[in-house]
Amino acid sequence: MFKIKHVLLLSFTIIALTIAGCKSQFEKIRLSNDVAKKYQEAMRLYNKKNYAKALILFEDLSQKYRGRAEAEELNYHYALTLYKLKDYTTARYQFKSFADTYPTSKYAEECRYMSAYCYYLDSPAPSLDQENTYKAIDALQLFINFYPKSERAIDAAKYIGLLRAKLEDKAYTNAKLYYDLGGAGANAVNYQSAVIALKNAQIDFPDIKYAEEMDLLIIKSQYEYARNSYEIRQEDRFNEAIGYADEFIEAHPQSKLLPEANALKKASQNGIDKAKSFLAEVEKNQTKYKALLEKDAKRDSLITKTPIK
Known part of the structure; x- marks a missing residue:
């Protein structure tokens, strides 16, 4: 047993000395002035x-x-x-x-x-x-x-x-993030920001591979922005969604996403009709109409005007 331990110790010592020798040889060359x-x-x-x-x-x-x-x-x-x-x-x-x-x-x-x-x-x-x-x-x-x-x-x-x-992946992901954040009330501006970010991404990357998805997401974002607005602002904002839907239909006539674009267009028109009906009733009561205008002005004051880049 002692003999085996002695042989192992001797072997480790030889290996250690060999490694040390190699290291010292390298260090010797490293510190040498013999550049060649x-x-x-x-x-x-x-x-x-x-x-x-x-x-x-x-x-x-x-x-x-x-x-x-x-x-x-x-x-x-x-x-x-x-x-x-x-x-x-x-x-x-x-x-x-x-x-x-x-x-x-x-x-x-x-x-x-x-x-x-x-x-x-x-x-x-x-x-x-x-x-x-x-x-x-x-x-x-x-x-x-x-x-x-x-x-x-x-x-x-x-x-x-x-x-x-x-x-392109980053531009699409960043723009879609605004849509995913969504929100109602003052936070509905995330949908507006999504529209701006998506359009800017398309300007930066005219041939972006996500063109169809982004065009549809623009419609969805504008639709949600309109839907989460006060009725006094909805007609104009739904009309923008309809405009984006028409652009999508013209640009992608064979798209698999066409049914969704048409559905959003129809939903936007329904939104306009409901908003007009609601406002027609509210205008009969000037107190309610004035209160609606004040609420709308207050919400707008909470929304940042900083453009999305």
Whole structure:
């Protein structure tokens, strides 16, 4: 038993010393002033896919090789190492810096593409802020402008399409959120906000894939906005819903959503008829009519006038 423990202890000691020896060898090279040897070791580590250690040496060498012939190759692999480590923010900066510094390099096209591609990889989920998505689209389009005949331009165009689809998803989701919030009384303005947001999204994305759904949602939002308004405002607001329904019917004559659009149009007309009938009765009693006007004015004062962007 003792002999087995002794052998195990000896084995662990040998392994520990071996690891320590490897570490000290790396540290020795890292602290060395022999830049040629350090560069050779950095490339060896890179080729062995030990990117974490290679990065340490490349970062040190990038300063010491500035202005030297070897700097081009070194900075190229430095950027690639960052990419391999999934540090896309720093990688895209290094790729762009390389392309700007060495515009005639055999790696220039690749680096300009990789800089844009890193923006694409850094593009967040549709629910988050899309600043990087817009930057990715601009960078990919710039690459296409620089290298329109490159095979990579095909991939760049594909990624632009995917990014625009993401922006469309966000625009549709954000606009629909106002409708989902809904509400009566002063909160009915959410429906009005939904109409504005949906129309703005269509201006921003004229070919948006959600066109039919959004057009129908505009009718529904305007209808709910009218339905939740005081009768004194309903006729005009229901008429707007009817106008949107007519636009839908003309734009999407074969749509599966057509029955719902027609139903909303009919419901809006019924709403107008009921509002007119109600107001005709109320106008006979000036006290009630005045009270209705005051309630309507009070509700409007609670509704924000800030336009939806």
